[in-house]
Amino acid sequence: MQVQRSFTSGSSGTADVAGAGKLYLVGTPIGNLEDITYRAVRTLREVDWIAAEDTRQTRKLLTHYEIHTRLVSYHEHNKQASGGELLRLVEEGASLALVSDAGLPAISDPGADLVSEAVQRGIAVVPIPGANAALSALIASGLSTQRFHFAGFPPRDKKGIAAWLEGLQRQEGTLLVYESPHRVKRTLEAMLEAWGDRRMVMARELTKRHEELARGLIRDCLDWLEQQPPLGEYCLAVEGAEAAVASAAAPAEAAWWSALELEQHVTHYEGLLGDRKQAMKRAAADRGMTRREVYNALL
Known part of the structure; x- marks a missing residue:
């Protein structure tokens, strides 16, 4: 048993003198x-x-x-x-x-x-x-802060990241991950394949002039990276398994796009993204369709 008392007798936690040893x-x-x-x-x-x-x-x-x-x-x-x-x-x-x-x-x-x-x-x-970058991203993410799991940097090799993602798949707290701009897109693609589409935040350049927090589903963030090439170090905050299940269980009729025709749905995203192909991809993800199905339906 080792007990450490950091401050000398009579000193306070805010006025201690940097002592020897x-x-x-x-x-x-x-x-x-x-x-x-x-x-x-x-x-x-x-x-x-x-x-x-x-x-x-x-x-x-x-x-x-x-x-x-x-x-x-x-x-x-x-x-x-x-x-x-x-x-x-x-x-x-x-x-x-x-x-x-x-x-x-x-x-x-x-x-x-x-x-x-x-x-x-x-x-x-x-x-x-x-x-601390991870906690700064967490508190601004809008995701649950009741429980969270800091996972550090993902492995670089394909086999390693697959095993790493599998080990984190059932974590119920919000997942916090560091990633470089050179590998962030590949990591999000691996997350999407392993975990499905979850809510997340990409935080970069925290506290700096170009601070940016991009919030959405994993697919949304991948679309954003197609439009905005990755710059700066990233902290990714991804909702945990429990929250992801709750999101998926929400009734389809409650979706914001449920009252829209398919063409209107695609037009909405086209106005946001400025790209017809990406808009069809997003609408397809919302509706559980393939982009080809959306394309054929709009012919």
């Missing part, structure tokens, strides 16, 4: 430089060392806030060599802050290994909360 996990902005706490800035100024995933990226943040703490590199490719040395410094009395390129360290980055080893060595690990 501790590892601080400091949340940094995910885009907008203002998304950092006073406590995070003060901690970065007071520790002896800052370990960064990308020192060039972190240097921009430190320069902006006039922080002159010594900066060292800690990333996926040097973690075996540098991790032990960094923790040795902490054991000898130094204070170390760990940061990632953006957001909270140790989430889908090599910082998790450093934290695990620090805990095994009995080193105090102190979280300094900050911005």
Whole structure:
């Protein structure tokens, strides 16, 4: 049993001094430089060392806030060599802050290994909360926030992603996934094939100038990516199995398009998308038809 008390006697959780022999996990902005706490800035100024995933990226943040703490590199490719040395410094009395390129360290980055080893060595690990892309996307998604499952980055190979999607298929909470612009379309296509059409949100460039949240069904988001080439890193929030079943069980007569003729249905989407072919594809998905069936019906 290991019990950690992060603050010295008489100090408060908002006014602790960065003490020796501790590892601080400091949340940094995910885009907008203002998304950092006073406590995070003060901690970065007071520790002896800052370990960064990308020192060039972190240097921009430190320069902006006039922080002159010594900066060292800690990333996926040097973690075996540098991790032990960094923790040795902490054991000898130094204070170390760990940061990632953006957001909270140790989430889908090599910082998790450093934290695990620090805990095994009995080193105090102190979280300094900050911005997080997955939770930011979740709270703005409009999907359920009662339960959620963070799944990180999908596997890159076809066999791996198929097994990964199968393992997540019955998760009842909202699913949160990170994906790059180069693979987001392929991942959505795999989700559609494995899970069927679910409600989702594609969030990109969160807190930055070009922040965008695209909401709809998976098919809608694929159509959107056809019109708007993917740019920036994405966080995908997809409704869980329970919500998907509830959506599918809704009576067909309640659908917004139920009073429309097929031609009107297609015209509606054509006005939104500016493309007749994509409009027929969307109308077909709504009505459980193939695009060929819609095309033939409109001849």
